[in-house]
Amino acid sequence: RQEISILRQGFEWIAPLIKLLGLLLILLGSFKLAPTLLLAFQGEGVETKTFFYSMLVTLVSGGAMVFIGSLAPFHLRGRQIFLLTSLSWIILSLFSALPFIFGPTQLPLADAIFESVSGLTTTGATILSGLDATSQGILLWRAILQWLGGIGIIVLGMAILPFLQVGGMRLFQSESSDWSEKALPRSGTLAKAIGKVYVGLTTLCILSYWIAGMEPFDALVHGMTTSATGGFSNYDASMGQFAATSSILWIGVVFMFLGSLPFVLFVHMIQGNPLPIFKDSQVRALAKILLSAVLIMSLYLATQLDWDWSKAITQASFNVVSIVSTTGFSSTDYNGWGNFAVLFFLYIMFIGGCSGSTSGGFKVFRHQLSLVLMRNQMMTLLHPRGVFSQNYNGRPVPDDVIRSMVAFAFFFFATIGTLALALSFMGLDFITSFTSAVTAVANIGPGLGNTVGPAGNFSSLPDLGKWLMSFGMILGRLEIVTFMILFTRAFWRT
Amino acid sequence: RQEISILRQGFEWIAPLIKLLGLLLILLGSFKLAPTLLLAFQGEGVETKTFFYSMLVTLVSGGAMVFIGSLAPFHLRGRQIFLLTSLSWIILSLFSALPFIFGPTQLPLADAIFESVSGLTTTGATILSGLDATSQGILLWRAILQWLGGIGIIVLGMAILPFLQVGGMRLFQSESSDWSEKALPRSGTLAKAIGKVYVGLTTLCILSYWIAGMEPFDALVHGMTTSATGGFSNYDASMGQFAATSSILWIGVVFMFLGSLPFVLFVHMIQGNPLPIFKDSQVRALAKILLSAVLIMSLYLATQLDWDWSKAITQASFNVVSIVSTTGFSSTDYNGWGNFAVLFFLYIMFIGGCSGSTSGGFKVFRHQLSLVLMRNQMMTLLHPRGVFSQNYNGRPVPDDVIRSMVAFAFFFFATIGTLALALSFMGLDFITSFTSAVTAVANIGPGLGNTVGPAGNFSSLPDLGKWLMSFGMILGRLEIVTFMILFTRAFWRT
Numbered sequence: 007r008q009e010i011s012i013l014r015q016g017f018e019w020i021a022p023l024i025k026l027l028g029l030l031l032i033l034l035g036s037f038k039l040a041p042t043l044l045l046a047f048q049g050e051g052v053e054t055k056t057f058f059y060s061m062l063v064t065l066v067s068g069g070a071m072v073f074i075g076s077l078a079p080f081h082l083r084g085r086q087i088f089l090l091t092s093l094s095w096i097i098l099s100l101f102s103a104l105p106f107i108f109g110p111t112q113l114p115l116a117d118a119i120f121e122s123v124s125g126l127t128t129t130g131a132t133i134l135s136g137l138d139a140t141s142q143g144i145l146l147w148r149a150i151l152q153w154l155g156g157i158g159i160i161v162l163g164m165a166i167l168p169f170l171q172v173g174g175m176r177l178f179q180s181e182s183s184d185w186s187e188k189a190l191p192r193s194g195t196l197a198k199a200i201g202k203v204y205v206g207l208t209t210l211c212i213l214s215y216w217i218a219g220m221e222p223f224d225a226l227v228h229g230m231t232t233s234a235t236g237g238f239s240n241y242d243a244s245m246g247q248f249a250a251t252s253s254i255l256w257i258g259v260v261f262m263f264l265g266s267l268p269f270v271l272f273v274h275m276i277q278g279n280p281l282p283i284f285k286d287s288q289v290r291a292l293a294k295i296l297l298s299a300v301l302i303m304s305l306y307l308a309t310q311l312d313w314d315w316s317k318a319i320t321q322a323s324f325n326v327v328s329i330v331s332t333t334g335f336s337s338t339d340y341n342g343w344g345n346f347a348v349l350f351f352l353y354i355m356f357i358g359g360c361s362g363s364t365s366g367g368f369k370v371f372r373h374q375l376s377l378v379l380m381r382n383q384m385m386t387l388l389h390p391r392g393v394f395s396q397n398y399n400g401r402p403v404p405d406d407v408i409r410s411m412v413a414f415a416f417f418f419f420a421t422i423g424t425l426a427l428a429l430s431f432m433g434l435d436f437i438t439s440f441t442s443a444v445t446a447v448a449n450i451g452p453g454l455g456n457t458v459g460p461a462g463n464f465s466s467l468p469d470l471g472k473w474l475m476s477f478g479m480i481l482g483r484l485e486i487v488t489f490m491i492l493f494t495r496a497f498w499r500t
Numbered sequence: 501r502q503e504i505s506i507l508r509q510g511f512e513w514i515a516p517l518i519k520l521l522g523l524l525l526i527l528l529g530s531f532k533l534a535p536t537l538l539l540a541f542q543g544e545g546v547e548t549k550t551f552f553y554s555m556l557v558t559l560v561s562g563g564a565m566v567f568i569g570s571l572a573p574f575h576l577r578g579r580q581i582f583l584l585t586s587l588s589w590i591i592l593s594l595f596s597a598l599p600f601i602f603g604p605t606q607l608p609l610a611d612a613i614f615e616s617v618s619g620l621t622t623t624g625a626t627i628l629s630g631l632d633a634t635s636q637g638i639l640l641w642r643a644i645l646q647w648l649g650g651i652g653i654i655v656l657g658m659a660i661l662p663f664l665q666v667g668g669m670r671l672f673q674s675e676s677s678d679w680s681e682k683a684l685p686r687s688g689t690l691a692k693a694i695g696k697v698y699v700g701l702t703t704l705c706i707l708s709y710w711i712a713g714m715e716p717f718d719a720l721v722h723g724m725t726t727s728a729t730g731g732f733s734n735y736d737a738s739m740g741q742f743a744a745t746s747s748i749l750w751i752g753v754v755f756m757f758l759g760s761l762p763f764v765l766f767v768h769m770i771q772g773n774p775l776p777i778f779k780d781s782q783v784r785a786l787a788k789i790l791l792s793a794v795l796i797m798s799l800y801l802a803t804q805l806d807w808d809w810s811k812a813i814t815q816a817s818f819n820v821v822s823i824v825s826t827t828g829f830s831s832t833d834y835n836g837w838g839n840f841a842v843l844f845f846l847y848i849m850f851i852g853g854c855s856g857s858t859s860g861g862f863k864v865f866r867h868q869l870s871l872v873l874m875r876n877q878m879m880t881l882l883h884p885r886g887v888f889s890q891n892y893n894g895r896p897v898p899d900d901v902i903r904s905m906v907a908f909a910f911f912f913f914a915t916i917g918t919l920a921l922a923l924s925f926m927g928l929d930f931i932t933s934f935t936s937a938v939t940a941v942a943n944i945g946p947g948l949g950n951t952v953g954p955a956g957n958f959s960s961l962p963d964l965g966k967w968l969m970s971f972g973m974i975l976g977r978l979e980i981v982t983f984m985i986l987f988t989r990a991f992w993r994t
């Protein structure tokens with residue numbers, strides 16, 4: 007009898023998660039309708055069937071989970087949200103991989119999971135080559151994965167991580183991360199506004215690409231993966247395919263930058279309050295960082311490699327903004343720009359976009375908090391009895407935010423270090439293993455070097471390496487601690 | 501009249517520094533007697549003269565500075581000590597470079613400064629090749645520089661940095677870092693005991709090397725540079741010269757390890773209290789880290805490279821302990837051990853020895869504090885309202901210690917990153933520029949790769965690169981902030 011009661015308790019704890027995961031699966035499954043219809047329209051009978059069955063499996067699984075999950079009362083608390091967040095990215099990746107396995111690409115399991123994780127986490131690293139000749143159903147599906155992943159990340163960064171107080175994100179606690187019943191209706195309104203901004207931005211990007219000369223399908227796919235700072239392309243050459251049309255590259259620069267800004271500021275903007283976006287400390291810092299980085303790289307290309315200035319500025323802008331916004335498109339193989347450029351690109355991989363955006367990585371506000379910490383420390387050394395204010399965006403920063411930011415930094419670098427060492431053990435060279443680890447955990451896309459650099463892809467990695475990379479992408483997406491905490495004994499106690 | 505008063509104030513502020521720097525120069529100059537006598541005994545007339553004049557210049561300069569500095573009353577406060585600490589390493593390096601410039605090696609200025617900075621900071625990176633045929637006067641002088649540097653670092657770590665509260669070193673505040681008049685006599689006694697331990701350890705190491713089969717002169721030099729965890733050798737092959745005699749390598753392992761322990765614990769030991777050294781949290785952590793690292797590397801060599809176990813264990817132990825203790829000897833070119841080994845050696849360069857020892861780098865206690873921080877953060881996520889103790893070595897750690905440790909970490913990595921980027925701009929490849937930066941700032945010695953790896957040296961670096969490396973070695977030695985603070989406006993205000 008006691009055992010039954012424990013089982014019941016366990017079920018009641020897990021049921022809300024099952025229900026929510028089921029709902030997410032239904033959402034994912036319904037998006038499979040788009041490639042199904044596209045393929046049916048193109049008359050690709052076999053592929054259409056594959057997508058249709060894959061959609062059916064996803065929808066039925068989702069429905070069943072919602073049914074099972076509804077058998078218990080709905081209660082959601084802190085620890086369940088940790089588990090839910092991690093599980094949602096894992097389970098959605100599994101069901102997203104179906105078309106890669108059973109569709110025309112016929113990928114082995116490790117490759118299919120790699121590709122779908124890379125999509126949903128908006129990393130954009132790929133194991134596919136010959137993209138130029140790949141089924142449009144598959145290409146559209148990759149874009150949809152990134153686009154869904156992008157909105158998922160905004161929700162994660164605005165509502166979930168600040169609530170869980172992960173990685174210094176408590177700094178961004180607001181009504182959107184207040185889960186009390188009183189605040190929920192207002193959050194709902196905000197969520198809708200954010201959704202509208204995301205759809206609007208994507209539409210604008212697609213239209214701009216199209217007007218600038220892309221084929222409609224290319225404009226659709228690249229518009230979706232640009233706004234999501236995802237980086238999947240329809241071509242092995244990535245955006246290098248369009249390098250002759252510099253207006254396309256500049257459209258990319260604009261929308262990658264917009265995708266790496268806090269989306270809540272766009273909402274203020276369309277509500278008639280454009281000031282916050284220009285006054286926000288994180289946005290200003292990102293703009294300054296980007297301008298400096300582009301300036302340095304343009305100077306380098308123009309003076310050291312003797313490029314003409316307009317080419318230097320265009321190429322520097324596109325590829326620097328692509329890496330810093332963690333999009334991961336490339337417009338040329340910058341791996342061949344010399345030793346300085348390679349190290350420079352490695353460094354800017356550690357910058358990351360703004361919190362509350364679609365981009366990943368270390369994120370700008372954490373660099374700003376580090377600078378606050380370093381300056382304060384200098385002052386303390388000179389005035390050992392002095393007390394110095396620590397402000398961010400005009401407000402004092404609580405000590406616990408600094409502490410959790412710092413803990414995040416250690417976890418971040420430890421994860422990258424461990425992943426790189428594991429990859430090197432499989433025989434990958436120094437630069438391949440290290441930059442693969444960085445690009446996975448920071449959700450960027452390409453690495454550096456000849457194998458996994460902008461001109462390469464991840465297909466040559468051993469299977470175990472692909473699994474570890476997939477793990478690293480999810481870890482990075484969930485700001486590491488959200489996931490790692492599931493592996494502590496304390497999490498599972500009582 | 502007002503101008504004269506300002507000048508007088510300025511002189512009174514700087515005079516104590518001039519006096520103390522003069523005393524240090526007299527100490528340095530008197531040590532030049534040893535190579536002078538050695539060369540005179542060997543009948544090397546020209547070289548003897550060079551060393552004699554170099555000694556004379558150093559002693560006279562030192563004497564003059566003591567005289568000038570004594571013209572004002574002696575007062576020493578916080579900010580002066582920052583300046584004194586930085587200036588002492590710089591000025592001693594300048595006078596130490598004289599024999600390299602005017603002696604038989606006839607080095608250009610950048611090379612001579614590189615070599616003397618590398619000596620006094622106990623880094624052990626060298627621009628000399630053909631060491632096997634180099635004048636014994638020069639070889640002895642290099643060893644003396646490292647040996648003096650070694651005791652300097654112990655003083656720095658025990659008395660100066662904890663007093664200045666740099667980089668979390670307040671954790672090691674004790675009577676030895678209490679500069680009040682009451683505590684000074686006791687500190688004097690401790691300083692004498694530390695000196696005895698250092699001389700004793702060095703003597704033991706020299707004798708052990710000699711008994712194991714080294715020539716007396718080799719035993720002398722390597723004994724001095726082992727105890728100081730310095731790493732200068734008399735041979736281009738470093739300790740590979742003696743790789744056939746595994747007992748010599750094992751003697752090296754023992755004394756490099758001892759050199760990286762807190763020297764104050766040896767004093768307790770000879771005072772009849774051996775327990776602290778076995779109970780000290782930092783010592784235990786270093787021992788565990790070394791055992792694990794040696795185990796991993798031995799397993800790798802034995803299973804992946806098919807070495808026999810005794811060779812694998814000996815080579816792994818020697819080279820791992822050499823890097824972690826920041827000595828920088830090599831017994832073979834581990835750069836050829838494969839991708840995993842190269843990345844592994846890069847990582848263990850970031851460990852560092854114990855504080856209060858002769859070794860440099862990030863240091864074990866900071867890794868331990870990081871772990872405390874990370875574990876606490878996990879617990880805070882699970883119990884947002886809980887308060888968790890942070891202990892180190894059985895005592896609570898104040899928050900400001902954690903903060904200054906973290907600020908140190910950011911400064912440390914920022915310095916390495918900037919130095920590496922500057923080196924890459926001069927055309928050095930990825931691994932050469934990055935590991936050169938690490939090895940300089942962590943005061944280890946060799947880098948990785950074919951140019952600056954264990955089989956190479958730093959002679960091929962451009963002059964500017966050598967100057968920057970010298971700067972990096974001094975920065976690393978002074979735990980960065982001690983030096984960087986001189987470049988802030990706040991330091992020079994009032």
Ligand SMILES: [K+]
Pocket residue numbers: 128129130235236237332333334449450451
């Ligand atoms: K990406």
Ligand SMILES: [K+]
Pocket residue numbers: 622623624729730731826827828943944945
């Ligand atoms: K060294």
